[in-house]
Amino acid sequence: MYYVNREQIARRLAAVPEVAEGLRGAAEAWDGSLMLGMVQERCLHLAIEIVTDVGSYLIDGFIMRDASSYDDIIQINYEEKVFDNPTYEILRQLVTLRKPLVQDYYTWERSELHPLSVELPSILEHFTTQVSAYVEKELGPFNTAQAEGQRKE
Numbered sequence: 001m002y003y004v005n006r007e008q009i010a011r012r013l014a015a016v017p018e019v020a021e022g023l024r025g026a027a028e029a030w031d032g033s034l035m036l037g038m039v040q041e042r043c044l045h046l047a048i049e050i051v052t053d054v055g056s057y058l059i060d061g062f063i064m065r066d067a068s069s070y071d072d073i074i075q076i077n078y079e080e081k082v083f084d085n086p087t088y089e090i091l092r093q094l095v096t097l098r099k100p101l102v103q104d105y106y107t108w109e110r111s112e113l114h115p116l117s118v119e120l121p122s123i124l125e126h127f128t129t130q131v132s133a134y135v136e137k138e139l140g141p142f143n144t145a146q147a148e149g150q151r152k153e
Contacts, residue, residue, distance in 0.1 A: 004061030006135060006142050012050050012057075013128045019046045020121035030113045037110030040117050044094070045101045047124055051091055052098075054131055058082060062138065070095040083130040090116070090123045 022043040026036045048070070055073040058064070064080055067073040074095055078088040094116060100108055136142065 002061055002063065002139065004135060004139060005057050006139070009054050009057050009131065009135065010142070012053050013131060015046065015050055016124045016128045019043050019050065020124050023047075023117045023121045027113060027117045032111040032113075034110060037112075040114060041101060041105075041108060041110060044097055044114065044116065044120075047120060048094055048098045048101070050124070051094065051127065055082075058131070058134075070098055082134045083127055087123055087127055087130060090119060091127070094120065 022039055026040045026043065030036055052070050052073050055077045056067070058080075059067055059073065059076055062080070064076050067076055071092060074088065074091045077083065078085070083091075097114075097116070
């Protein structure tokens, strides 16, 4: 029997609309300003964390092979058919930004609109739909009321 922490997956996926809105807003209003550069940077970082956290929960819960890197998390989930190839290709590009955003942030070019900022919002929304469909296919519908009751006990 699998123990998939659906509640934690749902919490992380629930953050996708705000991240997508932040990226869309930054891209639409892009003027190269520091403010929009920081918004973009934070949204990209959050997108990476959401995708890798959800991927890790799926790997642990469904007892998939162990991941050795952020890219590996994405690859394993793709191989297990959690999401389609177009999503996989974009998410692979996304996770390569983690080191520049988190460790080499002092060299990140904040005055430029990153190409992923434009296409990522729709990919994140598609990712959410695909993950939810995968979990439901494997485990059945998620009863949020039942989960709430269990958490209170």
